[in-house]
Structures are given as C-alpha cells and as structure tokens.
Amino acid sequence: MGTVGKALDLLDLFTHQQPQMGLSALARAAGLNKATCHRLLTEMESRGLVEQAGPAREYRLGPAVLRLAALRESAVPTRDAAMPVLRRLADATGETAHLSHLVAGRLQTLAFAYSAHHGIKVTMEDADFLPFHATASGAAVLAFLPEAEAARILATLPAPAVVRERMDHCRQHGWAETVSTFEKDVHGTAVPLFDTAGTCTGALAVAAAAPRMTPALHATITAELARAGAEITALRGGQVPAPLARLWQIPA
Amino acid sequence: MGTVGKALDLLDLFTHQQPQMGLSALARAAGLNKATCHRLLTEMESRGLVEQAGPAREYRLGPAVLRLAALRESAVPTRDAAMPVLRRLADATGETAHLSHLVAGRLQTLAFAYSAHHGIKVTMEDADFLPFHATASGAAVLAFLPEAEAARILATLPAPAVVRERMDHCRQHGWAETVSTFEKDVHGTAVPLFDTAGTCTGALAVAAAAPRMTPALHATITAELARAGAEITALRGGQVPAPLARLWQIPA
DNA sequence: TTGATCGGTTCATTATTTGAACCGTTGGTT
DNA sequence: AACCAACGGTTCAAATAATGAACCGATCAA
Structure with a gap:
C-alpha cells in the first residue's frame, strides 16, 4: 500500500464515537510508527484535511472536507x-x-x-x-x-x-x-x-x-x-x- | 513536498467550473507525470475520495468526501x-x-x-x-x-x-x-x-x-x-x- | 493512412519514506 | 518532591517506495 493510502486510512479512524484522537492513539490504531503518522498528519493538516484542536493537540477532521463535499454535491x-x-x-x-x-x-x-x-x-x-x-x-x-x-x-x-x-x-x-x-x-x-x-x-x-x-x-x-x-x-x-x-x- | 501533499493538491483542481477532468488534464494542471498522477488517483479512488465517471473515464470527487464532511459537522x-x-x-x-x-x-x-x-x-x-x-x-x-x-x-x-x-x-x-x-x-x-x-x-x-x-x-x-x-x-x-x-x- | 491524443502500464533509477531512539512536557502516584 | 509513564514531536542512517521516459492499444480527425 502506498503512502497516500496510509494517510487516507487515518481519516477513516475518526468516528462519531471518537471524533478526535491524539497522535499516539492514531499511530496505534493505524499500525503506524509515530513519526510516520505525524508526518502524514502534518501533511494533511497543511491542506486543511485535518486540524489540531485544544490544549492536548488532538487531531480531528478539518474544514477542507466541507469544501470537497459541497463541490461533490454540486457536481453529483x-x-x-x-x-x-x-x-x-x-x-x-x-x-x-x-x-x-x-x-x-x-x-x-x-x-x-x-x-x-x-x-x-x-x-x-x-x-x-x-x-x-x-x-x-x-x-x-x-x-x-x-x-x-x-x-x-x-x-x-x-x-x-x-x-x-x-x-x-x-x-x-x-x-x-x-x-x-x-x-x-x-x-x-x-x-x-x-x-x-x-x-x-x-x-x-x-x-x-x-x-x-x-x-x-x-x-x-x-x-x-x-x-x-x-x-x-x-x-x-x-x-x-x-x-x-x-x-x-x-x-x- | 511529500507524496500525500501532491495527492491532496489534485483534489484542489476540481472546481465548480470544472468538476471532472481526464488523467492527462489533471497531470498537466498539477505539473505531475502522467504515471505518477495515475497512481495517486487510483490510490484515492480505492478509498472513494475520487471516482471515475462516464465513458471518458474522467475523474471527479468521490462519495467518501460526504462521509468526512458529515463527520466533521457532527464533531465541529x-x-x-x-x-x-x-x-x-x-x-x-x-x-x-x-x-x-x-x-x-x-x-x-x-x-x-x-x-x-x-x-x-x-x-x-x-x-x-x-x-x-x-x-x-x-x-x-x-x-x-x-x-x-x-x-x-x-x-x-x-x-x-x-x-x-x-x-x-x-x-x-x-x-x-x-x-x-x-x-x-x-x-x-x-x-x-x-x-x-x-x-x-x-x-x-x-x-x-x-x-x-x-x-x-x-x-x-x-x-x-x-x-x-x-x-x-x-x-x-x-x-x-x-x-x-x-x-x-x-x-x- | 497518418498523426495526435487519450487512459493506462512498465521498470531501472532515484529520492522519499521509514522507524528506533531521542527530547522536552505533562499529569498522576508514591 | 521525586518518580514514572505517556504524551507530542524530532532526528538521521537504512530501506523502501515514488518517479518518469518510453511504451501500449484505442479513439478520433484530417
């Protein structure tokens, strides 16, 4: 599996039950090294796909997904x-x-x-x-x-x-x-x-x-x-x- | 810039004016090699972030973005x-x-x-x-x-x-x-x-x-x-x- | 027929990703 | 206060994955 796939898999870890998670938790859940996970996350964060929230710096889905969804609905x-x-x-x-x-x-x-x-x-x-x-x-x-x-x-x-x-x-x-x-x-x-x-x-x-x-x-x-x-x-x-x-x- | 960034940049090429594009057009617009572009797209397609439509096999944003947006709105x-x-x-x-x-x-x-x-x-x-x-x-x-x-x-x-x-x-x-x-x-x-x-x-x-x-x-x-x-x-x-x-x- | 473009594939070369070990902080326990 | 464990984040040599020129077959227009 390529790097992109690993990054996108991270997005699937966010659920209604657990809408935001810390770096270590994400790395554990995805079976990734902490450093790898961190790099993927910061790369996605730079495009607004995820963002960090609160004093614990937990990650959650970012505002860019709203734009993508609006665009998708407008097209299809x-x-x-x-x-x-x-x-x-x-x-x-x-x-x-x-x-x-x-x-x-x-x-x-x-x-x-x-x-x-x-x-x-x-x-x-x-x-x-x-x-x-x-x-x-x-x-x-x-x-x-x-x-x-x-x-x-x-x-x-x-x-x-x-x-x-x-x-x-x-x-x-x-x-x-x-x-x-x-x-x-x-x-x-x-x-x-x-x-x-x-x-x-x-x-x-x-x-x-x-x-x-x-x-x-x-x-x-x-x-x-x-x-x-x-x-x-x-x-x-x-x-x-x-x-x-x-x-x-x-x-x- | 990492591979993930390049993949995510592809998503930004879709607009209201041009909601779907062919492989070559995307590669040109993103400044990527056709092969590289193709690999990134298929990787995103496998997660439903983009999909191929019509007989021309043009790419457009996929249904997975709707889930991400719904989740984001539910969390924030x-x-x-x-x-x-x-x-x-x-x-x-x-x-x-x-x-x-x-x-x-x-x-x-x-x-x-x-x-x-x-x-x-x-x-x-x-x-x-x-x-x-x-x-x-x-x-x-x-x-x-x-x-x-x-x-x-x-x-x-x-x-x-x-x-x-x-x-x-x-x-x-x-x-x-x-x-x-x-x-x-x-x-x-x-x-x-x-x-x-x-x-x-x-x-x-x-x-x-x-x-x-x-x-x-x-x-x-x-x-x-x-x-x-x-x-x-x-x-x-x-x-x-x-x-x-x-x-x-x-x-x- | 020719030529141009399309989506997609191949594979040797190359550059990027990887992960163990590390740092400084934080928060709870003894 | 001292301790410890877990946190988020960083480093860098080693290893792996990304890259792109060339190629394929198909389609379309001239």
Missing part, C-alpha cells in the same frame, strides 16, 4: 437530490427511511429521514458504515453487485449462507429484508439503487419498529420502496436492470 | 450551527450574508444565505475561494491574524498597501469594507470570527447591492454584523479580542 447531487424522496418515503410509511452508498467496498450511510407520525422511531446516525451481514441494505446491494465483487465481500462476512438467502429473496421479490438482526426490534426492508451503467451503487431502506409491523404496513413499505427506488435511480440517470424493473412494475 | 458543527444566524443576518439586512473560513492559507466559502426581501441580490457559490485582496472578508481576517501569517499572505497579493489600509480600518472600526472590488456594484462589509484560542479563523460578511446602499442601511449592516459575529464566535466557544469586543459593544 446524490444526497441533496434524494432528500425530498427520502422524506416522502418516511412520511408515506410512517417509519425511518435511509439512503446508503457503496464506497470502497463499504456501505456508507448518506442520509436519512424520520417520520413525524410516531414518537417511537428507529434512530440513525449519518456517516456510519452499515454491516453487510446484518442489514437489508447490505443484502440488496450484494444481490445486484457483479458476482465477483459480491463474492469478495461475502468472503469477509461471518454468515455468508444467511446473507445469500436474503440476496436470493431480494432478486425474487425486488426487495430485501431483515428482522432484528442489526438492532433488536428493527424490521429493515431495502431496495438497491443503480447508476447510469446499471451498476448497483447503494440502497434505499426503511427501518421500521418491529412491533408495529403488520401485513398492511409491510405492503405499503415494499410498494413505496419500489416507487422511491425507481425515482432516485431515475434522478441519477440510472438504469434499473430489466428483471427488477418488472418486479417494481415500472417501465424498463 | 461550524456550518450547521452558523446557518440560523446567517439567515437572520440576511433577513435583518435584506442582503446576502456569507460565512468563510481560513483553510490552509486560503479563504473558503462555507455557507451563505439570501434575503427574501429583494429580487436583485448578490449571488454566491459554495466551496469557492475568496481573494484576500478584493474582499472585505479577506481584509477582516488579515487584520486579526498573527502578524507573521498576515505578512506571508500579504506578500502574495497584488496591492498589499490598499489591503493594509482596509485592515487598519477594520481594527479601528471593528468591520472591514470593500466597494465594487470583487464584483462591480457589490458593497461588501465583513467582521472577523475567532476560535477558542482567540485566533482569527474566518469572517462573516454581508454583500449588498451597491446602488441600494444608504447611510441607514450601512448602519444596520455594521450593527447586525457585530451582533452576528459575536454570536457565531460565542457559539463556537471562541474569544473575541478585547479591543474588538469594545468596538462591538459586547462583554469581553
């Missing part, structure tokens, strides 16, 4: 364009809707919307990674990924057989499902999303409170998901594969 | 926290308000808010860089930067003497001003912002349509800017320097 309005659809999906189902993207082999939460209908709802955090083995989104994405890439990811999962079942189900019905796997009492349903080349790039999901689930609600969720999934894919100029388009009952 | 809510203040400032003055941040020696637009009062307003774009020599924000930031850093930046400007005058004005009155320098018929007024250490980190500005400017409007703008500047600095736990706090008529 993935998030902003999907937000209205996401909100309507949350409203129509009365549950929490969320959007995720496949980035470098991981499923990254991009956006979410809560419904106002219920006091109890599934809460989410932005910028987290979803585990492929325990989410409907993961199964939906894997189901429509090129076999080679799907296999590569499946090989890293604890229970590939179970996930394969969910993938088959998704290919047959047009949506994937998990019940109380990611979090207890959360009923997840998801559909895949596609880019212009017809490649699966992410998923759209509804996370419902399991105790509330009824056949009627379930029917609403799958129908709304198909509609919203087709809409977001269309917004991006994406191509839904023909078999899936039939299941979703939309024009190819 | 610079933009989100300031938005309400920015909107109130635009409403109170009837003009365009914007917020900028000093990042790696450049002034980066972070956010802006339009007023609904007038049909004609100064329009802005996010994620652009403001020139120090032609904006009130630039003068305001330079006026309260450590002398060494200010001098370093001033040395790169076309007309440092004029900018020094604006800086002096800002130190005396608490706000900086430019008329028709950045764009014709735009009257800019700005105040500096500070972090916890009392270091100047950015500026808050109002860009007004020059023909509309009256002594009364001008008084409103400077008063509202002082209020809003103090508020944003306070929101961040920042320290306004004592002399400036007196000018703004706020508690030290």
Whole structure:
C-alpha cells in the first residue's frame, strides 16, 4: 500500500464515537510508527484535511472536507437530490427511511429521514458504515453487485449462507429484508439503487419498529420502496436492470 | 513536498467550473507525470475520495468526501450551527450574508444565505475561494491574524498597501469594507470570527447591492454584523479580542 | 493512412519514506 | 518532591517506495 493510502486510512479512524484522537492513539490504531503518522498528519493538516484542536493537540477532521463535499454535491447531487424522496418515503410509511452508498467496498450511510407520525422511531446516525451481514441494505446491494465483487465481500462476512438467502429473496421479490438482526426490534426492508451503467451503487431502506409491523404496513413499505427506488435511480440517470424493473412494475 | 501533499493538491483542481477532468488534464494542471498522477488517483479512488465517471473515464470527487464532511459537522458543527444566524443576518439586512473560513492559507466559502426581501441580490457559490485582496472578508481576517501569517499572505497579493489600509480600518472600526472590488456594484462589509484560542479563523460578511446602499442601511449592516459575529464566535466557544469586543459593544 | 491524443502500464533509477531512539512536557502516584 | 509513564514531536542512517521516459492499444480527425 502506498503512502497516500496510509494517510487516507487515518481519516477513516475518526468516528462519531471518537471524533478526535491524539497522535499516539492514531499511530496505534493505524499500525503506524509515530513519526510516520505525524508526518502524514502534518501533511494533511497543511491542506486543511485535518486540524489540531485544544490544549492536548488532538487531531480531528478539518474544514477542507466541507469544501470537497459541497463541490461533490454540486457536481453529483446524490444526497441533496434524494432528500425530498427520502422524506416522502418516511412520511408515506410512517417509519425511518435511509439512503446508503457503496464506497470502497463499504456501505456508507448518506442520509436519512424520520417520520413525524410516531414518537417511537428507529434512530440513525449519518456517516456510519452499515454491516453487510446484518442489514437489508447490505443484502440488496450484494444481490445486484457483479458476482465477483459480491463474492469478495461475502468472503469477509461471518454468515455468508444467511446473507445469500436474503440476496436470493431480494432478486425474487425486488426487495430485501431483515428482522432484528442489526438492532433488536428493527424490521429493515431495502431496495438497491443503480447508476447510469446499471451498476448497483447503494440502497434505499426503511427501518421500521418491529412491533408495529403488520401485513398492511409491510405492503405499503415494499410498494413505496419500489416507487422511491425507481425515482432516485431515475434522478441519477440510472438504469434499473430489466428483471427488477418488472418486479417494481415500472417501465424498463 | 511529500507524496500525500501532491495527492491532496489534485483534489484542489476540481472546481465548480470544472468538476471532472481526464488523467492527462489533471497531470498537466498539477505539473505531475502522467504515471505518477495515475497512481495517486487510483490510490484515492480505492478509498472513494475520487471516482471515475462516464465513458471518458474522467475523474471527479468521490462519495467518501460526504462521509468526512458529515463527520466533521457532527464533531465541529461550524456550518450547521452558523446557518440560523446567517439567515437572520440576511433577513435583518435584506442582503446576502456569507460565512468563510481560513483553510490552509486560503479563504473558503462555507455557507451563505439570501434575503427574501429583494429580487436583485448578490449571488454566491459554495466551496469557492475568496481573494484576500478584493474582499472585505479577506481584509477582516488579515487584520486579526498573527502578524507573521498576515505578512506571508500579504506578500502574495497584488496591492498589499490598499489591503493594509482596509485592515487598519477594520481594527479601528471593528468591520472591514470593500466597494465594487470583487464584483462591480457589490458593497461588501465583513467582521472577523475567532476560535477558542482567540485566533482569527474566518469572517462573516454581508454583500449588498451597491446602488441600494444608504447611510441607514450601512448602519444596520455594521450593527447586525457585530451582533452576528459575536454570536457565531460565542457559539463556537471562541474569544473575541478585547479591543474588538469594545468596538462591538459586547462583554469581553 | 497518418498523426495526435487519450487512459493506462512498465521498470531501472532515484529520492522519499521509514522507524528506533531521542527530547522536552505533562499529569498522576508514591 | 521525586518518580514514572505517556504524551507530542524530532532526528538521521537504512530501506523502501515514488518517479518518469518510453511504451501500449484505442479513439478520433484530417
């Protein structure tokens, strides 16, 4: 792995739980020498990608990332364009809707919307990674990924057989499902999303409170998901594969 | 300059005007060998920081930057926290308000808010860089930067003497001003912002349509800017320097 | 056909990265 | 007060990774 990769890996160490860390902690977590880590960090700091905060000189993500994100959204309005659809999906189902993207082999939460209908709802955090083995989104994405890439990811999962079942189900019905796997009492349903080349790039999901689930609600969720999934894919100029388009009952 | 710096410099080549570029164009613009450029790009692509789009395989910013930005805002809510203040400032003055941040020696637009009062307003774009020599924000930031850093930046400007005058004005009155320098018929007024250490980190500005400017409007703008500047600095736990706090008529 | 440019690759040369040991500080314990 | 451990940061010879001229096949225009 090159130097740049090591530097970028450092950025992945920052999480919601630990948004800033000291030099030694970062070096330890990344498996780097302290001196190496320091050089990478100062180099990134000089471009504003990270910055040092407080008297302890801890490092955290810098303001330059905001510019990059604004530029990305302006060039490819993935998030902003999907937000209205996401909100309507949350409203129509009365549950929490969320959007995720496949980035470098991981499923990254991009956006979410809560419904106002219920006091109890599934809460989410932005910028987290979803585990492929325990989410409907993961199964939906894997189901429509090129076999080679799907296999590569499946090989890293604890229970590939179970996930394969969910993938088959998704290919047959047009949506994937998990019940109380990611979090207890959360009923997840998801559909895949596609880019212009017809490649699966992410998923759209509804996370419902399991105790509330009824056949009627379930029917609403799958129908709304198909509609919203087709809409977001269309917004991006994406191509839904023909078999899936039939299941979703939309024009190819 | 290290390898990481070169890679990160590539990211700065993407702009609103040119959100995606081919390999050769990037190499040329960055002054890199094509092979070197390619290696850096593929390394960044593997982490999702850039991606390739379309049949021409042009490169553009990738989805990973969205995660980084969301994480940054969650840890240090610079933009989100300031938005309400920015909107109130635009409403109170009837003009365009914007917020900028000093990042790696450049002034980066972070956010802006339009007023609904007038049909004609100064329009802005996010994620652009403001020139120090032609904006009130630039003068305001330079006026309260450590002398060494200010001098370093001033040395790169076309007309440092004029900018020094604006800086002096800002130190005396608490706000900086430019008329028709950045764009014709735009009257800019700005105040500096500070972090916890009392270091100047950015500026808050109002860009007004020059023909509309009256002594009364001008008084409103400077008063509202002082209020809003103090508020944003306070929101961040920042320290306004004592002399400036007196000018703004706020508690030290 | 020719020629120019594109994205991408190769590999000997070269320059950069690397990491053990070091420094000065800080903060808690004895 | 003395001690110790951990912190952020620096040094420099040794080792590794970055570099770039030349090259490939493809595309496009003349």
